[in-house]
Amino acid sequence: MNAKQDKAQRFNDELRRCPHAGSGVHSWIMSCANLAAIAGVPPMDAERDIIGAMTRAPSPSIEV
Secondary structure, three states, rough: OOHHHHHHHHHHHHHHHOOOOOOOOOOOOHHHHHHHHHHHOHHHHHHHHHHHOOOOOOOOOOOO
């Protein structure tokens, strides 16, 4: 696995670790967003993937 694939894999792995509502979802969003940026994931794709993995609706709706 090359470095770019490793970074993308870290982002994808983190997407599966969203905590339950009230247990740190906002911090998890920031971690995922940072990993996506490091991996070179386009912002719109990262936003879609993060929202899709969330255990609650974004609050406010522009949270991600």
